[in-house]
Amino acid sequence: MDQTRMNRRGFLRHGGNLVAAGTLAAALPSLVAAQGAVTVGFIYVGPRQDYGWNQSHWDAAQKIAAMDGVSVVEQENVPETAEVEKVIQSMIELDGAKVIFGTSFGYWDSLKKMAVEYPDVLFTHIGAIWKEGDPENVVGYRGYTEEAHYLCGMAAARMSKTGKLGFIGSKPLYFIYNNANGFILGAKAVNPDITCNVVITGDWNNPVREAETTNALIDQGCDVIIANVDSPKVSVETCEQRGVYSCGYHSDLGALAPNGFLTGAEWNWAAGAEFMQAFLAGEPYPNLKRGGFAEDMIALSPFGAAVPQDVRDEVMAAKQGFIDGSLILYKGPLKDNQGNVILEEGESIANSDTPFKLGVDFFVEGAIG
Amino acid sequence: MEGDAGWLSVLVAILGGAIRVSTPYLFVSLGETLTEKGGRVNLGLEGVLVMGAMTGYATAVLTGEPWFGVLVAGCAGAMLSLVHGLICSLPRVNDIAVGIALFIFGTGLAFFLGKAFINPSAPRLPSISLGGWSDVPQIRSALEINVLFLVGLALALFIAWGLRNTRWGLVLRTVGDSSEAAEALGYRVNRVRIAGTVAGGFLSGIGGSYLSLYFPGTWNEGLSSGQGLMAVTLVIFARWDPIRCFYASLLFGGATALGPALQTVGITANYYLYGAAPYFLTLGLLIYSSSRQHALAGAPGEVSISR
Numbered sequence: 226m227d228q229t230r231m232n233r234r235g236f237l238r239h240g241g242n243l244v245a246a247g248t249l250a251a252a253l254p255s256l257v258a259a260q261g262a263v264t265v266g267f268i269y270v271g272p273r274q275d276y277g278w279n280q281s282h283w284d285a286a287q288k289i290a291a292m293d294g295v296s297v298v299e300q301e302n303v304p305e306t307a308e309v310e311k312v313i314q315s316m317i318e319l320d321g322a323k324v325i326f327g328t329s330f331g332y333w334d335s336l337k338k339m340a341v342e343y344p345d346v347l348f349t350h351i352g353a354i355w356k357e358g359d360p361e362n363v364v365g366y367r368g369y370t371e372e373a374h375y376l377c378g379m380a381a382a383r384m385s386k387t388g389k390l391g392f393i394g395s396k397p398l399y400f401i402y403n404n405a406n407g408f409i410l411g412a413k414a415v416n417p418d419i420t421c422n423v424v425i426t427g428d429w430n431n432p433v434r435e436a437e438t439t440n441a442l443i444d445q446g447c448d449v450i451i452a453n454v455d456s457p458k459v460s461v462e463t464c465e466q467r468g469v470y471s472c473g474y475h476s477d478l479g480a481l482a483p484n485g486f487l488t489g490a491e492w493n494w495a496a497g498a499e500f501m502q503a504f505l506a507g508e509p510y511p512n513l514k515r516g517g518f519a520e521d522m523i524a525l526s527p528f529g530a531a532v533p534q535d536v537r538d539e540v541m542a543a544k545q546g547f548i549d550g551s552l553i554l555y556k557g558p559l560k561d562n563q564g565n566v567i568l569e570e571g572e573s574i575a576n577s578d579t580p581f582k583l584g585v586d587f588f589v590e591g592a593i594g
Numbered sequence: 595m596e597g598d599a600g601w602l603s604v605l606v607a608i609l610g611g612a613i614r615v616s617t618p619y620l621f622v623s624l625g626e627t628l629t630e631k632g633g634r635v636n637l638g639l640e641g642v643l644v645m646g647a648m649t650g651y652a653t654a655v656l657t658g659e660p661w662f663g664v665l666v667a668g669c670a671g672a673m674l675s676l677v678h679g680l681i682c683s684l685p686r687v688n689d690i691a692v693g694i695a696l697f698i699f700g701t702g703l704a705f706f707l708g709k710a711f712i713n714p715s716a717p718r719l720p721s722i723s724l725g726g727w728s729d730v731p732q733i734r735s736a737l738e739i740n741v742l743f744l745v746g747l748a749l750a751l752f753i754a755w756g757l758r759n760t761r762w763g764l765v766l767r768t769v770g771d772s773s774e775a776a777e778a779l780g781y782r783v784n785r786v787r788i789a790g791t792v793a794g795g796f797l798s799g800i801g802g803s804y805l806s807l808y809f810p811g812t813w814n815e816g817l818s819s820g821q822g823l824m825a826v827t828l829v830i831f832a833r834w835d836p837i838r839c840f841y842a843s844l845l846f847g848g849a850t851a852l853g854p855a856l857q858t859v860g861i862t863a864n865y866y867l868y869g870a871a872p873y874f875l876t877l878g879l880l881i882y883s884s885s886r887q888h889a890l891a892g893a894p895g896e897v898s899i900s901r
Contacts, residue, residue: 445859
C-alpha cells in the first residue's frame with residue numbers, strides 16, 4: 226500500500242481522476258470541453274450580492290451560466306492574498322475549471338502565477354493591464370463606464386430642479402476621474418450651467434462616511450447623486466429616504482429606490498465570454514480589451530419610474546451616438562475646473578483613446594471639488 | 595455672501611452629523627462604562643457592535659419590525675458579553691486577551707451569519723422631526739433625530755444617577771474598586787461583574803443595531819469602521835462618567851462629519867486627514883489623558899489597565 230501522505234485535495238483529485246477514467250473519455254478533455262461541458266470559476270473579493278462591484282460580476286456569472294453547457298463555480302470573500310491561489314487551484318483541480326474570472330484588481334499577480342502553472346486554463350482580469358511578456362492565457366478587459374456616466378448625467382440634469390448634482394468617489398484614480406467627467410459632461414450637454422459637487426471619500430467601502438457625504442451633499446442643495454464606491458446601496462437608499470434622485474453604479478440598483486432612481490452605469494463583464502469561447506475553440510483572442518457601448522462592454526440600468534419618456538428618448542439617442550461613434554466624450558473646447566485648457570476648439574479625443582483616459586487626473590469645468 | 599452660507603451649512607452639517615454618527619459611540623461607551631465600573635475591560639465590544647448590527651438587521655428583514663431588531667441585537671450583544679464575563683471569571687484569565695478574542699470572534703461570526711442579509715433591504719427605524727420650527731431645510735434634516743439617540747441621552751443621565759445614588763450602583767462601584775472590600779461585605783464579585791459586562795453588551799448590541807437600522811442603515815462587512823474600539827478609548831477620555839460619554843460621543847460624531855461637510859463646500863485638500871479626524875482625536879485624547887496630572891482620575895481600581 227502506498228504510504229505517501231495524501232492531503233484532502235490530492236485525495237479528491239486522484240479519486241476524481243479514477244472515476245473519470247473509469248467512466249468516460251478522460252483522455253479527451255479538450256473534446257469534452259469543446260462539446261460544452263465547461264466549468265467556469267468566478268472569484269469575488271466580497272459578497273456577490275452587494276448591490277455593487279461584486280454583484281456586477283455575479284450578473285456576468287449568471288449570464289455565462291445560462292450559456293449552453295457551461296456550469297459556474299463561485300467563491301466569495303476571497304482576499305487579495307495567496308488565498309486566491311488556493312481557491313484557483315481547488316477550482317481547477319477539484320471542479321475541473323477551464324476558465325477563471327478573477328474579479329478583483331489585486332488578484333493580478335496571483336492570476337499570472339497560476340496561469341504559468343496551468344497553461345491550459347484561461348484567466349481573466351478586470352484591470353486590463355496585460356502587457357507583452359505576461360502569460361498568453363491571461364486576458365485583461367474593462368469597460369469605459371464614463372460613457373454610461375455621461376448618459377446618467379444627461380438624465381440627472383434633466384431631472385434636477387436645483388441645477389446642482391453630487392458625485393461621490395472612492396479614490397482619486399483615473400477611472401473615477403473619467404466617470405465624474407462623463408457624468409458632468411453629460412449633464413452639461415443638456416444644461417450648460419449645471420454644477421456638480423465632487424467628494425472623494427478615500428475608501429472603497431465606508432458606509433458611515435458615504436451616508437454622511439450623501440446627507441452633506443443634499444444639505445448643499447444637490448438633488449441628484451451618484452456614488453462611485455464599492456456598493457452605492459447606502460447612498461441610493463439615503464437619497465430615497467431624503468427624497469432626492471439617485472443614479473446607480475456597477476449593477477442595477479433600481480429596486481432600492483422605487484421613487485428616486487433614475488438610471489445607472491453598469492459593467493457588462495459577461496463580455497468576457499468572447500475570450501472564453503475563443504480559448505476553448507482554440508481560436509486567437511486578444512489579451513487586452515477595452516470598450517464602451519460600441520463594444521457592448523458596458524450597460525445602462527433600466528430607467529426608474531420617475532424618468533419621463535422624452536428624457537428616456539434623449540438618453541437612448543445619446544447611447545446610439547456612442548455606439549455609432551457620432552458622440553465624442555472629450556472634445557474641445559474643454560477646460561478643467563481650475564480653468565486650465567485641456568482641449569482647444571476643434572480638438573477631440575477618440576472614445577477608445579485609452580492612453581489619454583489613463584492619464585486623466587482632472588475634473589472638467591462644472592465640477593466643484 | 596455665498597461663502598457665509600457655505601460656512602453656516604458646514605456648521606449645521608457637523609451638528610447634524612454629530613447627532614447622526616454619535617449614537618453607536620454613545621451606546622458602546624455607556625456599555626463599556628458599566629463593564630469597567632465593575633472592574634473589567636471588554637475590548638470585544640467592537641465584535642459585539644458588529645454582531646448587534648447584523649442580528650438587528652437580519653431580524654428586521656425577517657420580521658419587518660425594526661424595533662424587534664433592536665431588541666434582538668441587544669440580546670445578541672448580551673449573550674456574547676456573557677461569554678466574556680464567564681471566561682473572565684475563571685482564575686488567572688486576562689480580560690484584555692479575552693476581549694480581543696471576542697472582538698475577532700464576534701465580527702467573524704457576524705460576517706459568516708450575515709452573508710445572506712447583505713442584499714435585502716430592512717425597514718429603518720423612524721426618526722422624530724425636531725426641526726419643524728425652522729424653514730431652513732438643512733437645519734430640519736439635521737434635527738431629524740432618531741429615538742435611540744434620545745434613549746441614549748436618557749440612559750446616560752440614568753446611569754450617572756444610578757451609579758451614584760442606588761444600591762446597585764454602589765455595589766458595582768465597590769466591586770470595581772476593590773474586590774477584597776466587596777468580598778468582605780459579602781458580595782459575589784464575579785456575579786456582579788458578569789452582570790455589568792452583560793448589561794454593557796446589551797447596550798453595545800443596541801448601538802450596533804442603530805448602525806444597521808438607522809444610520810447608515812445597511813448591513814455589510816465594512817459597516818463598522820472601528821466605532822466599537824474607539825468608544826472604548828472614549829470611556830477613558832470621559833473618565834468613566836456617563837454624562838461625559840455623551841459629550842465625547844458628540845465630539846467623535848462631529849469629527850466624522852467634518853470631512854464630508856468641508857468637501858461638499860469645495861474644501862477638498864487633505865481629505866484623507868479629515869477622514870482620519872476621529873482617529874487623530876482618539877490618539878490625541880489618549881496622549882492627553884495619559885499625562886501626569888490627570889492620569890486615570892476616576893478609573894475603577896480593579897480595572898486591569900489601572901492595576
